[in-house]
Amino acid sequence: MASIAVGSTLLLTIMLHYLISPTIYILFVAAVAVSAWYGGLSSGIFATILSVLVINYFFIEPKLSVSAYLHPDTITRLIIFLLVTTIVNFLNSELRAAKAGLEKSLKQLKTSESKFRRLVEANIIGVMVADINGNVIEANDAFLKMVAYTREDLLAGRINWQNMTPPQYQEMRNQLLDELLTNKILPPFEKEYIRKDGTRFIALIGLALLEKNSQQVIGYVLDLSESKQNEKRLRRLVESNIFGVAFGDSNGGINYANDYVLNMLGYSQEDIHSGAVRWSEITPPEYADLDQIALAAVNQQGLSKPYEKEYLRKDGTRVPILIGLVALEEPYNQQEVAFYLDLSTQKAALRDLQLVESTLRQREEQLRLITNALPVQISYVDAEQRYRFNNRKYEEWFGIPATEIYGKHIQELLGESTYQSILPHIKAVLSGEKVNYEILLSHSDGSNHFMNVSYIPQFNQQEQVEGFVALIQDITERKQAEQEREQLLEREKLARAEAEAANRIKDEFLATLSHELRTPLNAILGWTQLLKSRKFDEATTNKAMDTIDRNGRALSQLIEDILDVSRIIRGKLCLNTQPLNLTTVIQAAIDSVLPAADAKEITIEFHFEDSVGMVVADANRLQQVIWNLLVNAVKFTPKQGKVEVKLRRINSRVEIRVTDTGMGIDPEFLPYLYERFRQADSSTTRSHGGLGLGLAIVRHLVELHGGTVAAESEGIGKGASFIVNLPMKAVAISTTSSEPNAPLLDIQQHPLPILEGLRVLVVDDEVDARQLLSTILGEYGAEVMAVASTQAAISTLPQFSPHILVSDIGMPDEDGYTLIRRVRNLPPDQGGRIPAVALTAYARAEDRTKALLAGFQLHIPKPVDPTELAAVVANLAGRT
Secondary structure, three states: OOOHHHHHHHHHHHHOOHHHHHHHHHHHHHHHHHHHHHOOOHHHHHHHHHHHHHHHOOOOOOOOHHHHHOOOHHHHHHHHHHHHHHHHHHHHHHHHHHHHHHHHHHHHHHHHHHHHHHHHHHHOOEEEEOOOOEEHHHHHHHHHHHHHOHHHHHOOOEEEEEOOOOOOHHHHHHHHHHHHHOEEEEEEEEEEEOOOOOOOOEEEEEEEOOOOOOEEEEEEEOOHHHHHHHHHHHHHHHHHOEEEEEEOOOEEEEEEEHHHHHHOOOOOHHHHHHOOOOOHOOOOOHHHHHHHHHHHHHHHOOOOOOOOEEEEEOOOOOEEEEEEEEOOOOOOOOEEEEEEEEEEHHHHHHHHHHHHHHHHHHHHHHHHHHHHOOOOOOEEEEEEEEEEEHHHHHEEEEEEEHHHOOOHHHHHHOOOHHHHHHHHHHHHHHHHOOEEEEEEEEEOOOOOEEEEEEEEEEOOOOOOOOEEEEEEEHHHHHHHHHHHHHHHHHHHHHHHHHHHHHHHHHHHHHHHHHHHHHHHHHHHHHHHHHHHOOHHHHHHHHHHHHHHHHHHHHHHHHHHEEEEEEEEHHHHOOOOOEEEEEEHHHHHHHHHHHHHHHHHHEEEEEEEHHHHHHEEEOOOHHHHHHHHHHHHHOOOOOOOEEEEEEEEEOOOEEEEEEEEOOOOOOOOHHOOOOOOOOOOOOOOOOEEEEOOHHHHHHHHHHHHHHOOOEOOOOOOOOEEEEEEEOOOOOOOOOOOOOOOOOOOOOOOOOOOOOOOOEEEEEOOOHHHHHHHHHHHHOOOOEEEEEOHHHHHHHHHHHHHOOOEEEOOOOOOOHHHHHHHHHHOOOOHHHHOOEEEEEEEEOOOOHHHHHHHOOOOOOEEEEEHHHHHHHHHHHOOOOOO
């Protein structure tokens, strides 16, 4: 570099010699400067020496002569040149070094800036830049996430760290700001921040001015919420005193102990703070070696394995403990934390257990003595179905000693066939059930014996079955005696069952008969007494007469059915046969049931074949058959249903089919459908009335005509069909007259009780009965509320608050017994103690007793005398 610079300057000087003759040295000074700048100090010195030689050799007179150096003027100029070039070399060297240092500093600055940027963008901690007024200018994602703001909020200038500071930190903030402006930097400190959603979090913050006189602050924010939460959890764990915790130093002192440790040792917090408690002083000498081993492990590994030792309490007694040591931080020998468990209870339990084991051994010997003395096979089987205990009888039965039975599976001892037969019982007892069964087992001598087996499960504390006790008793002799006795009793049992069934059917029939007779009588006699005792308007009088007529006809039909059954039983029912047209007979029967069908909006369709022709039969009895079938169909068919009657000829017989869309027949009841006095529902909650005689009468009348009757139904809710088959030629039989009707009872006249202002709740499913009772009691001045069901009565009771309850017994769904029980379960202020009268057609002595036991004060059979009813109500209300 120096040679090129000096050579270039030499050529340039030669070319411009006459123009720059006085200032030849200036160009060479420049050459020296260039050499020193680009080549360094050594290059500049070399360029200086070379320049001196070239100048004196080529440009100082005499030229090209060494003697030119000796001239004083030349020496002066050379000295000046050397001085100037030396300064130039030094300055260039310094500038070059400064430039190199600056470039290095810039490179280091860029590296630092890159590292800083990477740190900020790594989001390990929150970083933000704000002005003195608190406006956040820049922030990384970690800071934005902490304060729950978005980058849009940052760009919009909506983040201000002063606004995020809670009020209680305002004074602290002002002090810190003054300190920051004075010291340019603040050491880290803790404070709370308010997030955008209003919640708070604890942060560790460091602040510094970006430059000395800058108005911008850079802040470093670390979220301490989780660490504070962990610290809180740790403190709660320590203070929960589930186990003991103590902190100690390397000198053996205890700095802190929780209440568990203090209670365990009998010391107080004041003893800890005063330094009176030291590990070495509360440790008995014989445990010193164990402690040294544990401390050595802590110093090397940071923790020790838990080990047992004893501590001395403040009162001098000893406490057994389980202890574990852990170093808090490195180096491990500075401070340790100890964890304790008081083993006093466990040690005492161990001593008790040893005592219990000794006692159990004695009890086991006693138990074995007792079980061996019992004439019963006893064994204990575990949950794996293996024998764990057998008494002597068990060993004798199988002919195997106890040592060979113990541990065997049940299947090994009993064999596959017997095991499979008792396996369901074993599964039942292992599921927690007590089991008892009988089985035929083979004795070791080959004989078979009947055995009674009982399994009793054993449960552990978790209510799981650990095993079971088996008690096996030989009942062969008893079984044989029982079989003989059962054979003797079987015939008597069958006979008794038939008699009981007949009696039960009779009792049910009598109860139903009483109800069915008294229900229409109640309406008839009640309205009769009212009509005799007072005057009504024409509408009420007509309504009363219609009710009397309707219930009289129903009563007449009931009586006729009873008389027909009586004739059937006595064989006195006869037919008056004559040729007749079945179409006319069927149509007459349909016409008689049309009003009932129209009331329920039921359609009756009649389809017949013209080719049926004439048959010989009793027109009245045959019409009775069809009428009974149609009445049943209408009774058991819901509103808007359909009843269809078909008449057709099939070869030499006539078929009459009555089909309905009603409730159908339970297949289990079909075999009993035509039995006298038998009904599918004979309870007091039945939905349909009747005596259950109609179909029995139908079957008998059809059989008298030489025909058959059958019923078909797919089940409940699917309707039913009744099919009557009659031969084309019927046998004529003489007729008998029906028995006369029984006269109705008269009702005596009574003085009028006073019921003014009395509220009476009447419950009866029959409309006529409700109207009659309402009219009777209303005429005596009572305020009457009449409802049709138990549920309606319960709903009305708190609103109406009646003084007296008058209820029927036989009602659908829920009868009167259910009603009075529900009423008696109510609190007194809600009507639980209201006086109640059972007004019912169930009039047997046992019905009266049942009503009184259920909760009624009085039982009045239907039909009721209006004056008697009013007197009873007045009596219960205290008006007599």
